[in-house]
Amino acid sequence: xxxxxxxxxxxxxxxxxxxxxxxxxxxxxxxxxxxxxxxxxxxxxxxxxxxxxxxxxxxxxxxxxxxxxxxxxxxxxxxxxxxxxxxxxxxxxxxxxxxxxxxxxxxxxxxxxxxxxxxxxxxxxxxxxxxxxxxxxxxxxxxxxxxxxxxxxxxxxxxxxxxxxxxxxxxxxxxxxxxxxxxxxxxxxxxxxxxxxxxxxxxxxxxxxxxxxxxxxxxxxxxxxxxxxxxxxxxxxxxxxxxxxxxxxxxxxxxxxxxxxxxxxxxxxxxxxxxxxxxxxxxxxxxxxxxxxxxxxxxxxxxxxxxxxxxxxxxxxxxxxxxxxxxxxxxxxxxxxxxxxxxxxxxxxxxxxxxxxxxxxxxxxxxxxxxxxxxxxxxxxxxxxxxxxxxxxxxxxxxxxxx
Amino acid sequence: xxxxxxxxxxxxxxxxxxxxxxxxxxxxxxxxxxxxxxxxxxxxxxxxxxxxxxxxxxxxxxxxxxxxxxxxxxxxxxxxxxxxxxxxxxxxxxxxxxxxxxxxxxxxxxxxxxxxxxxxxxxxxxxxxxxxxxxxxxxxxxxxxxxxxxxxxxxxxxxxxxxxxxxxxxxxxxxxxxxxxxxxxxxxxxxxxxxxxxxxxxxxxxxxxxxxxxxxxxxxxxxxxxxxxxxxxxxxxxxxxxxxxxxxxxxxxxxxxxxxxxxxxxxxxxxxxxxxxxxxxxxxxxxxxxxxxxxxxxxxxxxxxxxxxxxxxxxxxxxxxxxxxxxxxxxxxxxxxxxxxxxxxxxxxxxxxxxxxxxxxxxxxxxxxxxxxxxxxxxxxxxxxxxxxxxxxxxxxxxxxxx
Numbered sequence: 001x002x003x004x005x006x007x008x009x010x011x012x013x014x015x016x017x018x019x020x021x022x023x024x025x026x027x028x029x030x031x032x033x034x035x036x037x038x039x040x041x042x043x044x045x046x047x048x049x050x051x052x053x054x055x056x057x058x059x060x061x062x063x064x065x066x067x068x069x070x071x072x073x074x075x076x077x078x079x080x081x082x083x084x085x086x087x088x089x090x091x092x093x094x095x096x097x098x099x100x101x102x103x104x105x106x107x108x109x110x111x112x113x114x115x116x117x118x119x120x121x122x123x124x125x126x127x128x129x130x131x132x133x134x135x136x137x138x139x140x141x142x143x144x145x146x147x148x149x150x151x152x153x154x155x156x157x158x159x160x161x162x163x164x165x166x167x168x169x170x171x172x173x174x175x176x177x178x179x180x181x182x183x184x185x186x187x188x189x190x191x192x193x194x195x196x197x198x199x200x201x202x203x204x205x206x207x208x209x210x211x212x213x214x215x216x217x218x219x220x221x222x223x224x225x226x227x228x229x230x231x232x233x234x235x236x237x238x239x240x241x242x243x244x245x246x247x248x249x250x251x252x253x254x255x256x257x258x259x260x261x262x263x264x265x266x267x268x269x270x271x272x273x274x275x276x277x278x279x280x281x282x283x284x285x286x287x288x289x290x291x292x293x294x295x296x297x298x299x300x301x302x303x304x305x306x307x308x309x310x311x312x313x314x315x316x317x318x319x320x321x322x323x324x325x326x327x328x329x330x331x332x333x334x335x336x337x338x339x340x341x342x343x344x345x346x347x348x349x350x351x352x353x354x355x356x357x358x359x360x361x362x363x364x365x366x367x368x369x370x371x372x373x374x375x376x377x378x379x380x381x382x383x384x385x386x387x388x389x390x391x392x393x394x395x396x397x398x399x400x401x402x403x
Numbered sequence: 404x405x406x407x408x409x410x411x412x413x414x415x416x417x418x419x420x421x422x423x424x425x426x427x428x429x430x431x432x433x434x435x436x437x438x439x440x441x442x443x444x445x446x447x448x449x450x451x452x453x454x455x456x457x458x459x460x461x462x463x464x465x466x467x468x469x470x471x472x473x474x475x476x477x478x479x480x481x482x483x484x485x486x487x488x489x490x491x492x493x494x495x496x497x498x499x500x501x502x503x504x505x506x507x508x509x510x511x512x513x514x515x516x517x518x519x520x521x522x523x524x525x526x527x528x529x530x531x532x533x534x535x536x537x538x539x540x541x542x543x544x545x546x547x548x549x550x551x552x553x554x555x556x557x558x559x560x561x562x563x564x565x566x567x568x569x570x571x572x573x574x575x576x577x578x579x580x581x582x583x584x585x586x587x588x589x590x591x592x593x594x595x596x597x598x599x600x601x602x603x604x605x606x607x608x609x610x611x612x613x614x615x616x617x618x619x620x621x622x623x624x625x626x627x628x629x630x631x632x633x634x635x636x637x638x639x640x641x642x643x644x645x646x647x648x649x650x651x652x653x654x655x656x657x658x659x660x661x662x663x664x665x666x667x668x669x670x671x672x673x674x675x676x677x678x679x680x681x682x683x684x685x686x687x688x689x690x691x692x693x694x695x696x697x698x699x700x701x702x703x704x705x706x707x708x709x710x711x712x713x714x715x716x717x718x719x720x721x722x723x724x725x726x727x728x729x730x731x732x733x734x735x736x737x738x739x740x741x742x743x744x745x746x747x748x749x750x751x752x753x754x755x756x757x758x759x760x761x762x763x764x765x766x767x768x769x770x771x772x773x774x775x776x777x778x779x780x781x782x783x784x785x786x787x788x789x790x791x792x793x794x795x796x797x798x799x800x801x802x803x804x805x806x
Binding site: 210211212213216217219221222223224248280281282283284285286287289290293294313314315318319320322323326327399402 | 613614615616619620622624625626627651683684685686687688689690692693696697716717718721722723725726729730802805
C-alpha cells in the first residue's frame with residue numbers, strides 16, 4: 001500500500017486519523033487492524049472490505065484468510081463445525097474451509113465422500129452436522145494450497161510426517177495454530193509440538209488448549225478455551241476464528257505454556273484415576289490434583305523460562321486439569337487399572353479400540369526426562385505415578401509416598 | 404530459667420551450643436524449641452522431658468500444653484479423635500483433651516455421659532471410636548480451665564456468644580486455633596472469625612481449613628489440610644497437634660487467607676451445583692470453578708492486603724474448592740435448586756434437618772458487602788450466583804453472564 005493510497009483514503013473518509021495495526025502496512029493485513037481500531041473507538045474505523053476495494057492492486061479474495069484444517073478425528077470434527085461457521089461470520093476469512101481427512105472406507109465408501117455428501121463425520125462424530133462450507137479432501141497438498149491459516153488437529157505422533165509432506169507446499173506467509181496435545185522428548189528435554197511444526201515449516205505457530213471435552217462442545221454446552229499467541233494480532237485473529245457463544249476463548253502470549261498444560265494434565269488424571277480406583281474419596285482426589293498441579297507448574301518452569309504464572313489460571317491450566325481429572329478417559333482407564341489389576345496395554349486394547357492412551361505415554365516421556373536429569377525426587381508424585389503404572393508399585397503408594 | 408541452669412545444662416550434655424526457639428527463654432516453652440532443634444541437626448538436641456526435669460522450679464505438668472476442644476459436632480468429633488491420639492504421642496501435650504459438648508438428650512440420656520461411656524459420639528459421628536483420653540463436658544468453664552490451647556470447632560454464628568462466656572475464664576497465655584468456617588460482615592467489610600475470637604479473648608488465634616470432608620477423615624482416608632499461623636512456633640505446635648499419617652498438615656503464615664478460603668469456596672460450590680443441575684457437563688463446571696477461584700482470590704485480596712498468593716495453592720485453597728465443588732453439600736443442594744425449582748429455604752428444610760446451608764449465607768454476605776461498595780460488576784460470577792439463588796434469575800445465566 002503506497003503513501004498516496006493512504007492519502008486518498010484519508011480524503012475519501014474525511015477522517016483525521018486512520019489507525020493501522022502494528023505491522024499492517026505493506027502486509028496482507030494492510031489496515032485491517034481490528035484490534036487497534038476496536039480499542040480506539042473515537043477514531044474513524046474503516047470497513048475492511050471497502051478498504052480492500054479501494055486498493056487498486058488488491059482484490060477481496062487475496063486479503064482474506066483461507067483456512068485449512070489438518071485433521072478430522074473427534075476433536076477435529078468438532079472444530080470443523082466451529083470454524084466452518086465462524087469463517088462465514090467474519091469478513092476476514094474466505095468462506096470455505098478445506099479439511100484434510102485421512103481417507104478410509106466406511107461401509108464401502110470413502111469417508112471424504114460421505115462427509116461432503118452428508119455434512120457429518122459418520123465415523124468420528126456421528127449425529128452432529130458439519131457446516132456445508134467445510135470441504136473434506138483426502139489430498140493434503142490440495143488442502144493447504146493457498147491456505148494462509150493452518151489448523152493442526154492430529155495425534156502428536158503424526159506431526160513430523162505430516163509436516164514433511166507439507167514442506168514446500170504451503171504459503172510461506174501462512175501462520176498455524178496447533179491443537180495437538182503432547183510433546184516430543186529426548187534425553188536433553190522436551191520439545192513442544194508448536195516448535196516441531198514451526199521449525200519444520202518455518203512459520204509462526206500459536207496453540208489452543210483448554211477444558212475441552214469434545215462431545216460436550218459438539219452439543220454446544222458452555223466451555224472455555226485458551227489460545228497462546230506469538231503476537232497479539234495473531235491471537236486476536238485466531239480468537240475470531242474459534243470463539244462462539246458457547247466456546248469462549250481467552251488469549252495469552254504464552255504459546256508453550258498453553259500446550260504443555262494440555263499434555264501434562266493427563267499425568268495428573270492418571271493419578272486421580274488411581275485415587276478413584278482405590279475409593280479414597282474427594283479429599284484425597286483433591287490433594288492429588290493439588291500436588292499434581294504444583295508439579296506440572298514446576299516441571300514446565302524448569303524446562304521453559306518464559307512460562308507465565310497466569311497461564312495456569314486460564315482454561316488450559318487449572319480448569320483443564322479439573323475437567324480431565326473428573327471427566328477424561330485417562331482418569332477412567334487408570335481407575336480400571338486399579339480395580340481390575342490389568343495392565344495399561346491390556347486396558348487400552350479392551351477399552352480404546354486400539355488407540356493409545358495419551359496420558360500413559362506422557363507419564364513415560366516425563367519419567368525419561370526426569371531420570372536422565374536425575375531429578376525424580378523433585379517430582380515425587382509424577383515419579384510415583386510412573387512407578388505404579390509401569391513398575392508394579394502398589395497403587396496405594398499414590399498417597400503414601402507424599403511428604 | 405536462669406543463666407546458671409543453662410550453664411549446668413551445657414556442662415551436663417557436653418554440648419557446645421544449645422539452640423532455643425525464638426521467644427522460648429523465660430516462656431513456658433523454655434528450650435523446647437522443636438522447630439529450631441529439628442532444623443539444626445548438627446547441634447545437640449535435648450529431650451524436652453529431661454530438660455524440664457532438670458529445671459528445679461518446673462514440673463512436667465505445668466509446661467505441657469493442655470488442650471480444650473470447643474465443639475463436638477460432626478467435624479469436631481473427627482477432630483477429637485485426631486487430637487486425642489496426638490496428645491498421647493507427643494510429650495509437649497498433657498494427655499487429656501477436654502471437649503465441650505452442647506448438652507442434649509439422646510434416647511433419654513445426656514450426650515456427654517454417652518460419649519464418656521461409649522467413647523463414641525452416638526449423635527454426630529456414630530460408629531467411630533473417640534480416644535478414651537477425650538473427656539466430654541457440658542460446662543464450658545470447666546473445659547477451658549487451665550487449658551493453654553483452645554480449639555474452636557463450632558458453627559460461626561455461635562462464636563460471639565461462646566467467646567462472651569469464656570471472657571475472664573481462660574489462661575491469659577492461652578493460644579487458640581479456629582476451625583470455624585465463615586466470617587462476619589457489615590457494610591464496611593468482613594471480619595474473619597479468628598479476629599472475632601482474638602479480639603474478644605485477647606489471645607493469638609491460628610486457623611485450620613482444607614479439603615476436609617469430615618466423614619472421609621473419620622474413615623482415615625488420606626487428606627491434607629492447612630494451618631495458618633501468626634508465628635512459626637505456634638504453627639509447628641499446631642501441626643503436631645493435628646497431623647497424622649492420613650491427615651497431612653501444611654502450614655503457612657496467613658491466618659486470614661486460610662480461613663477466608665474455607666468460607667468462600669462454598670460460594671463457588673453453589674455455582675458448580677447450578678451447572679450440575681443444568682447438566683452442562685465437565686467443561687462448563689471446570690470453567691465455573693476456574694472463574695470462581697479467580698473471584699475468590701480477587702475478593703480476598705481486595706479486603707485483606709496481606710493475603711499470600713501461595714495460600715491459594717495449599718489444601719485450603721484450590722484443593723478445598725475442588726473437593727467442595729464435587730463432594731460438598733452446598734453443591735448438592737444447589738443442584739436440587741435447579742432440578743426441583745424449590746427455594747433454598749425449602750430445600751434446607753427438606754434435606755438438612757433444620758440446619759442452614761453455609762454457602763447460601765456466604766453468598767448473601769458477600770453480596771451485601773459488594774453492593775455496599777458498589778463493586779458487584781467486578782465480581783460477575785458471585786453476583787450472578789446471588790441473583791440466581793435469591794432474585795429469580797434463570798439458572799442458565801450462570802454461563803450466559805460471563806464475559
